[in-house]
Amino acid sequence: QKEVEQDPGPLSVPEGAIVSLNCTYSNSAFQYFMWYRQYSRKGPELLMYTYSSGNKEDGRFTAQVDKSSKYISLFIRDSQPSDSATYLCASAAGGTSYGKLTFGQGTILTVHP
Amino acid sequence: NAGVTQTPKFRILKIGQSMTLQCTQDMNHNYMYWYRQDPGMGLKLIYYSVGAGITDKGEVPNGYNVSRSTTEDFPLRLELAAPSQTSVYFCASSYGLDSQYFGPGTRLLVL
Numbered sequence: 001q002k003e004v005e006q007d008p009g010p011l012s013v014p015e016g017a018i019v020s021l022n023c024t025y026s027n028s029a030f031q032y033f034m035w036y037r038q039y040s041r042k043g044p045e046l047l048m049y050t051y052s053s054g055n056k057e058d059g060r061f062t063a064q065v066d067k068s069s070k071y072i073s074l075f076i077r078d079s080q081p082s083d084s085a086t087y088l089c090a091s092a093a094g095g096t097s098y099g100k101l102t103f104g105q106g107t108i109l110t111v112h113p
Numbered sequence: 114n115a116g117v118t119q120t121p122k123f124r125i126l127k128i129g130q131s132m133t134l135q136c137t138q139d140m141n142h143n144y145m146y147w148y149r150q151d152p153g154m155g156l157k158l159i160y161y162s163v164g165a166g167i168t169d170k171g172e173v174p175n176g177y178n179v180s181r182s183t184t185e186d187f188p189l190r191l192e193l194a195a196p197s198q199t200s201v202y203f204c205a206s207s208y209g210l211d212s213q214y215f216g217p218g219t220r221l222l223v224l
Contacts, residue, residue, distance in 0.1 A: 032210045034211075035196075043203050043205075043218055044203070045157070045214030045215065046211070046213055046216075049211040088156065089145075092210055098210070099146070099163060099200075099210070100169075100172075101146075101156075103155035103156040103157070104155050106155050
């Protein structure tokens with residue numbers, strides 16, 4: 001079983017839709033949760049960072065972490081064609097494992113006008 | 114401020130050849146990382162470093178070596194290239210997990 005599982009999609013939505021991207025993880029030691037966006041043939045860029053459980057909002061993006069169910073979500077409101085990219089979730093434990101990120105497979109998102 | 118730079122952008126290697134992938138950052142970050150990305154597989158951590166002189170293995174270190182003699186540079190060495198090492202390699206740097214910056218990547222093809 002992979003430590004971080006992500007539905008690879010692809011996901012295709014109309015402009016303006018609410019997008020929900022999800023990951024599950026199995027390692028109870030994970031405390032840090034990230035979402036990255038990766039455009040085609042580019043390096044990933046950090047989109048959202050969350051420590052432990054809870055919600056975090058940044059503009060049209062909301063990240064949720066539920067440690068009780070080991071579930072990570074990213075919501076995109078009012079999606080735009082420029083949001084079309086691959087979205088990667090990632091997790092890390094603390095202590096001596098701080099820095100060792102484990103990534104999901106990535107979800108390919110297309111937002112069409 | 115160039116951020117994280119990687120060279121080369123693309124390389125073709127023959128089986129058994131060696132090469133070094135270069136990575137440099139100008140943000141004075143302590144943490145540096147090497148990942149590989151295969152199609153549909155996300156990113157897998159190869160090695161990482163928490164500072165000059167300190168390195169540690171990630172998830173897939175076999176076939177690779179690293180060194181960190183300065184804060185700025187974190188080269189990745191492939192000693193005996195194999196077809197299984199065909200991939201896109203990303204270097205990244207950060208102060209912590211909330212600020213990781215990735216380079217543009219190196220595409221490697223081993224034939």
